[in-house]
Amino acid sequence: xxxxxxxxxxxxxxxxxxxxxxxxxxxxxxxxxLYMKNRSTGATIxxxxxxxxxxxxxxAQFTVGATxxxxxxxxxxxxxxxxxxxxxxxxxxxxxxIEQPVH
Numbered sequence: 001x002x003x004x005x006x007x008x009x010x011x012x013x014x015x016x017x018x019x020x021x022x023x024x025x026x027x028x029x030x031x032x033x034l035y036m037k038n039r040s041t042g043a044t045i046x047x048x049x050x051x052x053x054x055x056x057x058x059x060a061q062f063t064v065g066a067t068x069x070x071x072x073x074x075x076x077x078x079x080x081x082x083x084x085x086x087x088x089x090x091x092x093x094x095x096x097x098i099e100q101p102v103h
Contacts, residue, residue, distance in 0.1 A: 001094070004101045008066045016058045016079060016091065024058030025089065027051040031082045032060045036075040036096055043071060069098045
């Protein structure tokens with residue numbers, strides 16, 4: 001994924017699938033958190049998510065705040081699903097780039 005540094009207020013929708021069979025992960029009653037770690041600085045960003053529409057469809061949505069993408073760089077991104085403080089699932093790691101806007 002690639003985003004411009006100036007992006008804010010948008011909603012990112014990410015489908016979450018079960019690693020064993022690719023079916024939708026039921027997000028009913030789950031806490032969904034997107035973690036991003038800057039590969040150069042180690043700085044981290046976390047975004048709280050909610051199910052989009054029907055929670056059984058496995059689509060998580062995250063809203064980018066005013067300063068979430070303030071630092072340009074390459075990030076490792078993963079999603080954690082918890083319930084009652086217990087980690088249920090962690091997705092594989094994906095790459096995300098925050099780039100300088102073109103003027």
